[in-house]
Amino acid sequence: MxxxxxxxxxxxxxxxxxxxxxxxxxxxxxxxxxxxxxxxxxxxxxxxxxxxxxxxxxxxxxxxxxxxxxxxxxxxxxxxxxxxxxxxxxxxxxxxxxxxxxxxxxxxxxxxxxxxxxxxxxxxxxxxxNILVKVYAMKGAITFSPQRFTEGLDGVTVYVDGEDDSGLYRGVILEDARDNISVIYTAESARFEMRGDYLELRMNDGVRLEGKGADQRMLAFEHYQVTIPVSGGRWQERQSGDHVTMxxxxxxxxxxxxxxxxxxxxxxxxxxxxxxxxxxxxxxxxxxxxxxxxxxxxxxxxxxxxxxxxxxxxxxxxxxxxxxxxxxxxxxxxxxxxxxxxxxxxxxxxxxxxxxxxxxxxxxxxxxxxxxxxxxxxxxxxxxxxx
Structure with a gap:
């Protein structure tokens, strides 16, 4: 001892x-x-x-x-x-x-x-x-933290590697599962803008993947635009069941x-x-x-x-x-x-x-x-x- x-x-x-x-x-x-x-x-x-x-x-x-x-x-x-x-x-x-x-x-x-x-x-x-949701709500705008998965929109998960001074995000991964079908976008750069009750995503030089296994479809693009409705332009409080990490x-x-x-x-x-x-x-x-x-x-x-x-x-x-x-x-x-x-x-x-x-x-x-x-x-x- x-x-x-x-x-x-x-x-x-x-x-x-x-x-x-x-x-x-x-x-x-x-x-x-x-x-x-x-x-x-x-x-x-x-x-x-x-x-x-x-x-x-x-x-x-x-x-x-x-x-x-x-x-x-x-x-x-x-x-x-x-x-x-x-x-x-x-x-x-x-x-x-x-x-x-x-x-x-x-x-x-x-x-x-x-x-x-x-x-x-x-x-x-x-x-x-949830604290970040409150911060974004106070700002009245939606932003994304670099190198972190953000689940602030229903059915949509966003990951960005970084952001430059002009507000352009680099290394973007977006998963859209709103229709119970997982669609994944990867893009070298993207810009996110609020348009009333909609969030507009303009992505550059990337790939769109839809489906799984033999049914998976891939589309390479130079420019692609996705529009996501946002409830009243605000983020909703997250629940523990919204994502596996929570x-x-x-x-x-x-x-x-x-x-x-x-x-x-x-x-x-x-x-x-x-x-x-x-x-x-x-x-x-x-x-x-x-x-x-x-x-x-x-x-x-x-x-x-x-x-x-x-x-x-x-x-x-x-x-x-x-x-x-x-x-x-x-x-x-x-x-x-x-x-x-x-x-x-x-x-x-x-x-x-x-x-x-x-x-x-x-x-x-x-x-x-x-x-x-x-x-x-x-x-x-x-x-x-x-x-």
């Missing part, structure tokens, strides 16, 4: 510090984006505060596994650099025994993240959208059983699988941190960040493919299980001191690269001072 408490103390500080730092950066970036949307309101900062609170569940699902993984890497490398790990291993203490307390930590984090994913995340999405657990499950639509399948699997990322990263943390002592912490942390990027990009890619119906839902589980199996395999190899040589070589490469760059900069600096 003394060993467990000691190792947990080593881990806790970097975990909390890293979590607060990453959350702060993400929240600041989101606040700056939201400021453009709500700046015309007299309660701009109050609205921004509410919106940031509602985005916290999503940010926690991303940042908690990251902070856990990087802080555990820091703990492992610290024990190794100080030779404490060598002494424990020489005393017959296995890696699993050293870090057994983290299995309990992972279980607690998984439970908390599952509650966040299944309950708090859809509530946050619903609240976020549905409660029971609503999403019923929707999945009734329709088995790809977006519902992808959303259900995403909510279940995202919390399990912390378990995958637990098993990767030990083998990725066991480098030669002279390599220091930098090499293992850089490799760890690369693994984080890889894991999250695989999850994101599969979620998009499943939501579009290109891949079956089980592919998301297959990828998660494969990554978990790889992590367990590497942990077992590390326990037996039989890690692949590439792991120790990677740390050595980073060490040699660091030394070479340090000497190069020192040489250039000395030459500059002589001149």
């Amino acid at each position: 003394i060993l467990d408490r000691y190792i947990l103390r080593l881990w806790m500080g970097p975990f909390l510090g890293g979590l607060l730092l990453v959350l702060g950066v993400l929240l600041l970036g989101r606040a700056l984006k939201l400021l453009e949307t709500v700046s015309d309101s007299g309660q701009a900062w109050v609205l921004i505060g509410e919106l940031l609170i509602l985005t916290m569940p999503y940010f926690l699902l991303l940042t908690v596994p990251m902070a856990f993984f990087l802080s555990m890497q820091n703990t492992v490398t610290s024990l190794q650099q100080s030779s404490e790990m060598d002494a424990l291993r020489a005393s017959g203490v296995s890696y699993t025994r050293m870090f057994r307390s983290f299995f309990l930590v992972v279980a607690l984090l998984w439970a908390g993240l599952t509650f966040t994913s299944m309950v708090l995340l859809p509530q946050g999405q619903l609240g976020f959208n 549905m409660t657990v029971s609503e999403l499950w019923d929707h999945l059983q009734a329709l088995t639509k790809p977006d519902a399948v992808a959303e259900w699997n995403r909510r279940l699988l995202l919390p399990s990322t912390v378990l995958i990263l637990l098993f990767f943390s030990l083998p990725l941190s066991l480098t030669q002592k002279r390599s220091g912490k930098a090499g293992s942390l850089i490799v760890g960040i690369a693994v984080l990027v890889l894991v999250y990009n695989i999850q994101l890619m599969l979620h998009r493919q499943v939501s579009q119906g290109a891949y079956p839902g089980w592919s998301m589980w297959a990828a998660q299980i494969a990554m978990l199996a790889m992590g367990v395999f590497l942990w077992i190899r590390a326990e037996a001191d039989r890690l692949p040589k590439v792991f120790s070589a990677a740390g050595e490469w980073f060490y040699l690269l660091h030394q070479a760059s340090t000497h190069w900069f020192a040489h250039r600096w000395s030459k500059k001072n002589k001149l």
